[in-house]
Amino acid sequence: MELEFTNLLVVVAIAFAAPLALGLAPKLRLPAVVLELVAGIVVGPSVLGWVEVDDPVEVLALLGLAFLLFLAGLEIEFHKLRGQVLRLAVLGFAVSFALAVAAGLGLDAVGMAGDPLFIGIVLCATSLGVIIPVLKDSGQSGSTFGQLVIAGASIADFATIVLLSLLFSREATSITSTLLLLGGLVAVAVALGLALTRAEMSMRLGSVLTRLQDTTAQIRVRGAFLLLVGLTALATELGLEVILGAFIAGSLLALVDRDEMMTHPAFRTKLEAVGFGVFIPAFFVTSGVRFDLDALAGASTLAQVPVFLAALLLVRGLPALLYRPLVERRQLPVAVLLQSTSLPFIVAATAIGLELDAIDAATAAAMVAAGLLSVVLFPAAALTLLRKGDPHGPEGRPAQLHAEEVA
Numbered sequence: 001m002e003l004e005f006t007n008l009l010v011v012v013a014i015a016f017a018a019p020l021a022l023g024l025a026p027k028l029r030l031p032a033v034v035l036e037l038v039a040g041i042v043v044g045p046s047v048l049g050w051v052e053v054d055d056p057v058e059v060l061a062l063l064g065l066a067f068l069l070f071l072a073g074l075e076i077e078f079h080k081l082r083g084q085v086l087r088l089a090v091l092g093f094a095v096s097f098a099l100a101v102a103a104g105l106g107l108d109a110v111g112m113a114g115d116p117l118f119i120g121i122v123l124c125a126t127s128l129g130v131i132i133p134v135l136k137d138s139g140q141s142g143s144t145f146g147q148l149v150i151a152g153a154s155i156a157d158f159a160t161i162v163l164l165s166l167l168f169s170r171e172a173t174s175i176t177s178t179l180l181l182l183g184g185l186v187a188v189a190v191a192l193g194l195a196l197t198r199a200e201m202s203m204r205l206g207s208v209l210t211r212l213q214d215t216t217a218q219i220r221v222r223g224a225f226l227l228l229v230g231l232t233a234l235a236t237e238l239g240l241e242v243i244l245g246a247f248i249a250g251s252l253l254a255l256v257d258r259d260e261m262m263t264h265p266a267f268r269t270k271l272e273a274v275g276f277g278v279f280i281p282a283f284f285v286t287s288g289v290r291f292d293l294d295a296l297a298g299a300s301t302l303a304q305v306p307v308f309l310a311a312l313l314l315v316r317g318l319p320a321l322l323y324r325p326l327v328e329r330r331q332l333p334v335a336v337l338l339q340s341t342s343l344p345f346i347v348a349a350t351a352i353g354l355e356l357d358a359i360d361a362a363t364a365a366a367m368v369a370a371g372l373l374s375v376v377l378f379p380a381a382a383l384t385l386l387r388k389g390d391p392h393g394p395e396g397r398p399a400q401l402h403a404e405e406v407a
Contacts, residue, residue, distance in 0.1 A: 008056040011289070014039045015281030029380050031130060033284050033343060034372055040288020051289050057282070064283025066246040067275040068344055069161070070228045072128055073250025074268065076154045084326065085144070089151035092319035092339075093124070093159055100124045100315045107311070112304055114359035118168060122353070122367060123308075123315045125160040125345035126153040127375065131338040134379045138386040145327045149320075149338050156316070157345070158247070164349055165235075165244040168356055181238040188234060189248050192227070196256045213267070221270050224253060243348055287347045287368075295361040296369060304363065308370035316340045330385070337382040346371035 018035040022028060043050040053061070100123040104116030113119045131153055140146040166178050199205050212219035228249045235245025257267070295301060317336035324332065350364035359367075 004054065005056055007051045007054050008060065010043055010051045011040075011057055011060070011282055011285045014043065014285045018281070018285075029383070031375050031379070032281070033130075034375055036281055036284040037288040037291070037347075037368075037372060040285040041291045041293055042288075044289035044291065046291060046293030053286060053289055057286055057289075060279060060282040061286035062242070062283075064275075064279035064281070064286070065348055066228060066232050066242055067279040068129075068283060069243045069246035069348075070250040071272060071275050071280075072157055072344075073247040073252075074254050074271065075128055075132065076158070076251055076254055077150070078251075078255060085147055085151050088148060088322055088326070089155050092152050092322050093155050095319040095322070096124050096156065096315050097159075099318065100311075103311045103315055107307070112307060112363075114353070114357075114363055118349075118353055118358040119363075120315075121160055121163050121167070122346055122349045123311055123342075124156055124163075125342045125349070126156045126316055126339050127341045127343050127345070128153040128157050129344065130341050130375055130379055134338060134383050134386075138383060140386065145323075145331045145335070148323050148326060149335050152320070152335075152339055156339075158251070160345060160349075161241075161243055161247050164352065165241045168241075168352065168358060178240075181240055182244075185231070185235055185238060185240060185245065185248065189231060189252050192231075193252050193256050196252075218270070220267050221274065224267075224271055225274075227253060241352060243352075284344075284347070287351070290351075291368060292361045292365050296365040298362065301362040301366050304366035305369045305373070308367050309373050312340045312342060312370065312374055316342070334382045334385050337378040337385075341374050341378045343368075343371035343375045 014036060018039060019032040022030060022032055022035060040051075042048060045052065051057075097120065100120035101117065102120075103123060104113060104119035107113035107119060108116040128150070131149060135146045135149065162182070166182060209219055228246060231249040231252075232242050232245035235248075236242060296305075313336065317340040320335035320339050321332060323335055327335065346367050350359065350367055353359040354361065354364055
């Protein structure tokens with residue numbers, strides 16, 4: 001079969017042009033993902049009709065989704081999830097989930113949503129990849145405030161992916177069978193983790209890895225990609241979601257790769273270059289191409305967009321008030337805004353929901369549009385509040401409180 005690459009050419013051209021355009025307009029503080037999605041909508045069937053999702057585009061986009069969740073898992077700093085920070089983050093997510101289910105039931109009661117539990121899970125996510133740059137730009141990523149927000153987002157990312165796979169798997173017939181499948185996947189991941197840890201301790205193998213890591217072999221990058229594809233393939237074979245296998249692969253690598261500053265300081269940078277440079281933009285552009293703009297055209301569907309945006313603020317923002325014992329009062333609205341920012345998981349989850357008939361096209365379009373608005377509005381507002389309310393300049397308050405204050 002002869003493959004056509006015209007559609008893929010347009011997709012990768014947009015992936016290149018979006019960040020370049022934003023780089024030429026530095027005052028426009030807009031995440032590239034927003035421009036990628038919007039451009040995908042414009043060139044897709046809903047507007048110009050220049051691009052359709054064929055096999056090459058489909059494969060690249062699927063790898064982009066896997067890499068997105070893989071890097072999300074890699075970003076979690078497990079060694080910092082401890083003490084009062086961990087307790088507050090876990091409690092915050094528990095409150096979020098309760099509010100999300102209540103919101104889903106309320107929306108279902110007025111005919112504005114599909115499966116209320118599915119809607120609740122989607123509303124519980126936070127975009128870790130969007131909020132970390134905001135905290136870094138403001139000098140807050142290492143502060144207790146920053147660590148609380150990052151911990152809350154990390155737990156939200158992990159829990160929503162597990163819940164989505166547990167409750168809305170394609171193949172499993174019951175929660176018990178899904179738990180067994182999930183347990184099997186985790187058992188394989190643990191076994192791989194132990195094997196990787198022992199391999200890292202081998203002097204002979206370690207020296208070979210060090211020798212090959214910066215040659216054309218790029219052995220560590222290849223190994224990470226093997227881990228990603230292996231656990232993703234296993235997840236799909238078990239009837240679980242691609243996002244779960246990819247996320248577990250990234251989390252596993254984050255746990256075993258503890259010496260990145262000693263033997264391979266550029267390892268994670270290389271993985272981010274591959275992910276954000278090649279695959280992930282293709283996923284977001286393709287998601288824009290698939291976006292059903294016609295489903296959003298109705299007045300009733302448009303009315304759902306601000307409702308879902310308000311639901312994000314309620315579900316993820318309100319639990320941030322639990323952070324009051326550890327943060328300054330002026331930082332609470334910032335935490336509310338950052339934790340309410342969500343887009344990548346919404347895009348991925350709504351695609352799954354459409355396949356499973358958990359939601360219809362109109363609800364999916366409204367949720368993605370609300371996610372787009374959250375990424376456009378909330379981080380910019382949070383960064384403005386941080387800069388205006390910071391008497392110490394861009395570095396903010398001291399980088400870390402004493403250990404006893406957060407333990």
